Amino acid sequence: MTLTDPFPATDTPPHRPGGSGPVRGDGTTTRTRARRRWRAMRWVVGLVLLGAFVTLLLALLRPPSSDTPYAPDAAGPDGGRAVAQILGRHGVHVTYTRSAERAASLARAGTTLAVLPGDTYGDDLSDADLDLLAGTDADLALVGPSDASLAALAPELTWGWGGGYVTTSTASCADPDARAAGTITSAGGGFLPSGPAADRVVTTCFPPDAAEARTGSYAVVDGTRRVAVLDDAVILTNAHLAEAGNAALVLRMLGRHADLVWLVPEADRGADASDGTGASALLPPGSGAVAAWLLVVAVVAIVWRGRRLGPLVAEDLPVVVRASEATRGRGRLYRAGGSRGHAAAGLRAATAARLAARLGVPAGATPEALVDAVVRATGRPAPDVHGLLYGPPPPDDAALLTLARHLDDLESEVRP
Amino acid sequence: MILTWRAFALAGVLTVAVLVAPTAATVIVATAVLVLACVVDVALAASPRDAVLEREVVPAAVRLGGTARSVLTLRNGSPRALRGVVRDAWVPSAGAGDNRHPLALPPGEAVRLTTGLAPTRRGDRAAGAVTIRSLGPLRLAGRQASLPVRGRLRVLPEFASRKHLPSRLARLRELDGRATVQVRGEGTEFDSLREYVIGDDVRSIDWRATARRGDVVVRTWRPERDRRVVVVLDTSRTSAARVGDQPRLDAGIDAGLLLAALASHAGDRVDVLAYDRAVRARVRGASGTRLLPALAEALATVEPELVEADWPGLVGQVRSLVSQRALVVLVTTLDPAAVETGLLPVVGPLAARHQVLVASVADPELDALRADRDSSADVYDAAAAERVGLERAAVAGILRRRGADVVEAGPDELAPRVADAYLALKAAGRL
Structure with missing residues (x-):
């Protein structure tokens, strides 16, 4: 959709990136951009130049020496x-x-x-x-x-x-x-x-x-x-x-x-190297030129695909860790430490608290009072219920799993 | 400087020439042709920095789940035609749809480009730079600049619990109606006198007025009005935790909005405070139709802060906000460690002056963990979840003993549960 010119062509709005209203350009010129790029890059350029200089100096100062055994220019123990x-x-x-x-x-x-x-x-x-x-x-x-x-x-x-x-x-x-x-x-x-x-x-x-x-x-x-x-x-x-x-x-x-x-x-001289030409002799003539041209084409492709349409826009994200991570971590600690006693005590206490609430047993009541109430509600034998709710800690993981399922069964029988 | 697929295609065409005559001279000529074509194209492209840009967001504020439009007005201020692409960049959570627009603009003309926005997160969603890619007449190559243009979309809280508002308002009216059949209790206030009809409670007969009129007259009552309700949102570190697919704070904001809407309909005065160690948002004195927009605007930009809450400071803020007895709703979480060191010491004195309701966002994932019995590893997790549940219940019990009411529910359930608690308090005349 093309509109009629909303601003007179002569009027150039000032650059106000922070304010409202129309904005023209980003307040930079070719010179300021070049200066900013140079400021950002000068350390890199300087380091590269320094590295090149040091390499050159080492190459010039180092006496020619090789690693070939018995060679007259080899300075190692096996040189000549x-x-x-x-x-x-x-x-x-x-x-x-x-x-x-x-x-x-x-x-x-x-x-x-x-x-x-x-x-x-x-x-x-x-x-x-x-x-x-x-x-x-x-x-x-x-x-x-x-x-x-x-x-x-x-x-x-x-x-x-x-x-x-x-x-x-x-x-x-x-x-x-x-x-x-x-x-x-x-x-x-x-x-x-x-x-x-x-x-x-x-x-x-x-x-x-x-x-x-x-x-x-x-x-x-x-x-x-x-x-x-x-x-x-x-x-x-x-x-x-x-x-x-x-x-x-x-x-x-x-x-x-x-x-x-x-x-x-x-x-490493092979038998076929005695003809005096390398692998380049096997290539058709002009392959060097084609390779150079393909390099140019590759550069074009890189510039074409490599420049994105503007920078990515960053934003602060909210917390991604779930609140339940702390609880899962606690579960992993129980597991790693083999704390079946703690785990079973937690399951039993929670079941006991829910049963007490359902059966109207006050929170501060003795274990016997709760067991009595549960026995009346379910008809199960009292030692059975007592063993489930207040028994010894399970000896292994399978016993812990069985205990958890039995506690579930007991709870389902006391649904009000 | 940028190149387009056409430059690559031109290189492909020139490859044929290089293959026909594979010599160094051909390569040099082909490279020269390619470079010259691109350089001329860049030189003839309009400068993207001559474009005059203005960005407008319509509407400037939208509720989460709604949509808005970013309208970019672009005038070609250069003496050459501007052709290419413009990108109206926004942060990812602004949900900008197709934000790349082709351009073909004669000198001096302007165009209006619209990008749809469907934000996915509450708060101020900022716009990025506007990137203009200007191509030359051959469209082989061009220039590109990213220009900073102001733009912002304010995303208001979703208020998903507003669907619960009609049913709660109906219950509020029932409360009114019940008063006419003379439920008399502590805290209700005298409304008017009228003639006795059969069915009225004989205890509400006003004998003095009956004697004066010579007719049996009863007093009528209505629920209290013009009570103060203070909703305090805890924005400290515990509110940053992720429950479901949003931070805990967002569920708290939802509950606060529903309660504020309900209380203002009931004729109470609502103040809202978001606080951790400093006041993050405060709305006071707004009422009627102005309340909800003011609340949404104030709470839109509140984010969880990773600091420990300053509960004594919060009590001071509440004291400065209200002097008479009020309903103080603390929207936080019953994290045992945080509550023991922070909330417990101050809740007793606060409950002595005000009616305190602690609304806690629970994690529904804990219930799933608790019920899991698939393997022994799951049972350990279930035991940990039970342990956490017991600790939270213990903390809630301590808070209740110190005089506060406690409501704990998942993020979707919290708002209606808080509203119900408010209605129950109102019906009992405890405000």
């Missing part, structure tokens, strides 16, 4: 940062990689390629990776190799039968590195030369306790290239580097050349 830093201080350039392809491409002649265990023991390098590494010209340093790595990269060696607990063993060979170290600690099984031609090129050192002769925790294969093998990678970790002659052996083993490629194989 101590070795890497000492090597770096002595002029060895350490290149850290987790990719076998990259390691193979970096490992030219005149460099050392150190292969360390990945996260999963046993199959951290695929056969293709091992072929790539076997084809390089660099000197190899295998630390804690898996069975597959040992077979592919140092076929002249097999695992010995020692190990299982940490032993300190003494150098027992002419290798200068081993002589320099003197003693090492190792929990590995040691290596044995295998095959007919092995004896000529293999030097084993540091025999573990009670192991077969010629077993060694450290072995060197001097073939077309030098391959040094150490049976326990724990030796080079930050936690154990300083024990016995571990540091001397590891530093000489890894620091033979000025360039060191440090390979910790990626643990």
Whole structure:
């Protein structure tokens, strides 16, 4: 329904939210609203900015470190940062990689390629990776190799039968590195030369306790290239580097050349990841654009559905707890405490009071007077009535229920 | 800023373009089109803050159970057409029905929008803000503002017990009639002399007048008039408890209204007081047709307060209200703990000066609890209910011994029972 203009168009009623009469606007302007919003939000904005600043500061100040075991940038007990830093201080350039392809491409002649265990023991390098590494010209340093790595990269060696607990063993060979170290600690099984031609090129050192002769925790294969093998990678970790002659052996083993490629194989590489593309290669082209657009559509939907038509109106409500709650609570207390005596006394007293009122027995009368009156009214035997009204407390809940029903029966017989 | 379903639909149409040519450029162009359309629409929408609003409630006061209308007059004060939706918000208990109204208003024109109100609770029901959502010419997007506009609906007590009034008025007239057949008792007052007719009580023959006239003349009597009745509503914490589906106080208000209506018809003067630690409402000196509206208006906004009642203070209020003997009706509850510490010490002195009637709102749920014998758990509850009943009966007995009458009934029964008690007192001439 449209009316004719009740107010002249020129007249602007003043803003009077508390008074009667027409109201125009809410007394705010764009500027005051912006200021009010800023006042309400400034603490939140300030806290978010502060948080972002602190996060940034921590990220910048914290030295790069990782949690990967045996990695040259891992500062934890099972990391290899101590070795890497000492090597770096002595002029060895350490290149850290987790990719076998990259390691193979970096490992030219005149460099050392150190292969360390990945996260999963046993199959951290695929056969293709091992072929790539076997084809390089660099000197190899295998630390804690898996069975597959040992077979592919140092076929002249097999695992010995020692190990299982940490032993300190003494150098027992002419290798200068081993002589320099003197003693090492190792929990590995040691290596044995295998095959007919092995004896000529293999030097084993540091025999573990009670192991077969010629077993060694450290072995060197001097073939077309030098391959040094150490049976326990724990030796080079930050936690154990300083024990016995571990540091001397590891530093000489890894620091033979000025360039060191440090390979910790990626643990989670599946067989199909070797094609070099991720899951995105499986999606059709342009899915990124469609996803971005769907995000825009989602924002539109959120704004469309998210804004309600004005705020909720609050009001004070009356008490919602029922008055009988106190009585129910009392009943629960009786029940929880097993107060059958109290409960039965309440039921009996109420019945007695109603019977007395009905039979005209005065309130202060003796129990006997009331029992007499009830016996006259019902014809029941007196001990029966007396037991009901003034008997002992019921022994259990079933007896209490029976008593309550019998009291009801008695009352129904005395209806006036 | 708000968006409508049309903006979402536009985004859906643009999705087709993005699917046909899924490149970054398409996405950027589509986003630009969408944003530009919405921004232009918002810029062209009329400002909701330029609307001139006035809210009127017709009628301004309504009895609980009745309906009212909230009439919102909205004039478009902006130079652009105002289209969109307006919401006339009220608190939930005001029972506003369909309160969203579509708008299509040329500049300078006004419209009157009516929202039905069916309040569900006594008291002042406040209006909320008026929210105007103004859309642009494309109706893709718009602006929204919630503007405070005054509005209030006063919901008067329901007075559900008024259905009992005709039968009680009939009993009041019977009381009058009985007086003409000469029931003479304490407190009734002399009305007139008339000739003896057979059947009249010979004890009411006025021998002196008979001697003067030479004819047998009897005196007639009628019930007392112009007595004082003071109804005191206890609004302390015990009145806040929920009995049935309303607070105890509402049942007490109902009883007070019926008693006031009856007493004013009987020619007595009624004062009503709502009190806990301070006077929450007071009606005095109103009579005749003005009494009930004044009472409803005064008691409409009385709410239970979560404080302990100040009974000595209440007695002082009663003393300042009436000096001669009066019927003082205390509408409260016989909660044993509250009565022992509060009402008991003062009821004796009060009953010495006035006729005191204590009207207590009982909880019908206790009767249901008391009769329940389904399981042993129920029997414990029944025992607790019996115990509470005995305690209340004991308190009522103490009050009676101190000279007060006690009426205890459920919320629906209390009003007629109090009226009956009043009629009984009047018939006995004890006012």
